[in-house]
Amino acid sequence: MGVKYIPEPFRIKMVETIKMTTREGREESLKQANYNMFNLKGEDVYIDLLTDSGTNAMSSGQWAGIMQGDEAYAGAKSYYRLAETAQEIFGFEYIQPVHQGRASEKVMFTLLLGKGKVAISNMFFDTTRAHVELAGARAIDCVVEEAKVPSLRSKFKGNMDVKKLESLITEYGAENVGMVVMTITNNSAGGQPVSVQNMKEVAGICKKYGILLNIDAARYAENAYFVKRDEEGYQDKSIMEITREMFSYADTFTMSAKKDTIVNIGGLLGVKDAKKNGDLVMGIKGQCISFEGFVTYGGLAGRDLEALAIGLKEGLEEDYLAYRIGQMEYLAGRLDDAGIAYQSPVGGHGVFVDAAALFPDIPYYEFPAQVLAVELYREAGIRACEIGSFLLGNDPDTKKQLKADFEFTRLAIPRRVYTQAHLDVIADALIAVKERAKEIRRGYRITWEPPVLRHFQAHLEPIKE
Numbered sequence: 185m186g187v188k189y190i191p192e193p194f195r196i197k198m199v200e201t202i203k204m205t206t207r208e209g210r211e212e213s214l215k216q217a218n219y220n221m222f223n224l225k226g227e228d229v230y231i232d233l234l235t236d237s238g239t240n241a242m243s244s245g246q247w248a249g250i251m252q253g254d255e256a257y258a259g260a261k262s263y264y265r266l267a268e269t270a271q272e273i274f275g276f277e278y279i280q281p282v283h284q285g286r287a288s289e290k291v292m293f294t295l296l297l298g299k300g301k302v303a304i305s306n307m308f309f310d311t312t313r314a315h316v317e318l319a320g321a322r323a324i325d326c327v328v329e330e331a332k333v334p335s336l337r338s339k340f341k342g343n344m345d346v347k348k349l350e351s352l353i354t355e356y357g358a359e360n361v362g363m364v365v366m367t368i369t370n371n372s373a374g375g376q377p378v379s380v381q382n383m384k385e386v387a388g389i390c391k392k393y394g395i396l397l398n399i400d401a402a403r404y405a406e407n408a409y410f411v412k413r414d415e416e417g418y419q420d421k422s423i424m425e426i427t428r429e430m431f432s433y434a435d436t437f438t439m440s441a442k443k444d445t446i447v448n449i450g451g452l453l454g455v456k457d458a459k460k461n462g463d464l465v466m467g468i469k470g471q472c473i474s475f476e477g478f479v480t481y482g483g484l485a486g487r488d489l490e491a492l493a494i495g496l497k498e499g500l501e502e503d504y505l506a507y508r509i510g511q512m513e514y515l516a517g518r519l520d521d522a523g524i525a526y527q528s529p530v531g532g533h534g535v536f537v538d539a540a541a542l543f544p545d546i547p548y549y550e551f552p553a554q555v556l557a558v559e560l561y562r563e564a565g566i567r568a569c570e571i572g573s574f575l576l577g578n579d580p581d582t583k584k585q586l587k588a589d590f591e592f593t594r595l596a597i598p599r600r601v602y603t604q605a606h607l608d609v610i611a612d613a614l615i616a617v618k619e620r621a622k623e624i625r626r627g628y629r630i631t632w633e634p635p636v637l638r639h640f641q642a643h644l645e646p647i648k649e
């Protein structure tokens with residue numbers, strides 16, 4: 185079939201040499217890293233698809249902004265530029281910079297959650313789930329059923345299951361639901377978009393029960409692009425208008441700015457109605473000063489605030505988004521041709537390969553998606569990330585290994601970094617692994633793990649046949 189590659193709407197002004205690795209060297213690196221991709225040295229990786237977070241290439245405009253950053257401790261010009269830009273885009277009154285996404289979660293969640301509370305989301309990202317649990321509450325996923333069938337091509341597979349949401353609210357009691365979180369795009373389900381219609385319905389339910397609606401907004405621009413492309417009635421709207429509408433349904437947002445705002449560090453937190461939620465804003469300021477830094481810099485340098493303000497707008501450019509989503513479709517098209525299953529249709533920030541389909545005999549507790557990640561590195565020096573049972577971890581009560589809905593190996597594509605030729609190397613490596621997949625029958629066992637967010641640090645070893 186073949187999907188046409190959409191050419192880059194930019195040219196390259198600066199290059200960074202990457203090391204060509206050898207098979208022997210990679211084998212040694214894997215051992216040294218205890219088969220955990222997070223333990224590999226970056227310089228031992230040829231194509232790094234571990235994450236699209238903070239791995240973006242900034243523009244000449246952003247680098248120019250870096251030089252203009254105002255480093256005043258309080259009230260820096262760069263802060264006002266960032267706050268005004270974010271207010272204009274999202275229509276929120278209060279904007280708080282923080283050093284990254286999980287900082288916005290740490291700052292806000294303890295103010296809204298506690299023992300006996302639950303938080304419900306279309307799907308919690310791992311750090312988001314961790315911060316709900318660290319606040320003493322329970323995190324419940326409520327994604328539509330079609331998201332759980334990788335081969336099923338349907339639009340807006342990131343949506344909340346609204347029927348289930350309402351029944352969960354009645355089951356736990358509205359007073360015990362600290363917040364509802366809409367993750368756009370739905371990262372854990374494969375970067376799948378959420379429709380505006382779905383957001384509207386979820387907002388309606390939250391209003392009915394008096395529950396706060398928070399957007400986990402890391403990939404707001406990619407989500408808006410999918411809405412424009414696929415949701416009826418949005419073809420003639422601009423990405424900015426769609427973004428504004430999506431945010432109009434929420435009360436607050438937490439955001440990792442390391443994704444769609446195309447910077448290397450940063451995060452934001454927003455409160456739409458600062459007067460109505462005056463106590464919340466006051467709480468956020470207090471938490472921010474304690475953990476992040478004074479409210480006008482929030483753990484970032486003035487130069488970072490400046491780059492972030494510029495990136496907020498660049499991320500919304502339609503030509504850029506068409507190229508960006510085009511990269512996903514090109515790679516996914518090559519996998520279609522090779523008969524390799526992935527969460528389809530392809531999402532916004534990467535291809536989530538269905539490792540359970542590739543290794544049907546390896547059980548979830550031997551982590552088939554980690555097997556594929558290791559094999560991709562072994563094959564071509566490509567670093568991917570396990571998004572499956574290894575990442576999900578153990579039940580907080582029984583301490584037993586949980587079974588994830590998916591066993592994905594995520595090939596996250598950094599923004600404006602890799603070329604079509606790199607994507608071909610990735611596809612070729614996957615095809616090579618597929619050809620020898622039958623010979624791989626066993627997975628990995630964990631030899632050491634920390635109590636929270638284990639996948640970042642755990643040690644693994646291959647299970648011998």
Ligand SMILES: *Cc1c(COP(=O)(O)O)cnc(C)c1O
Nearest residue numbers: 284285286309311371402440442
């Ligand atoms: C990355 C991400 C976060 C956490 O942000 P960090 O910047 O990595 O701390 C939270 N939610 C979602 C959906 C994300 O993708």
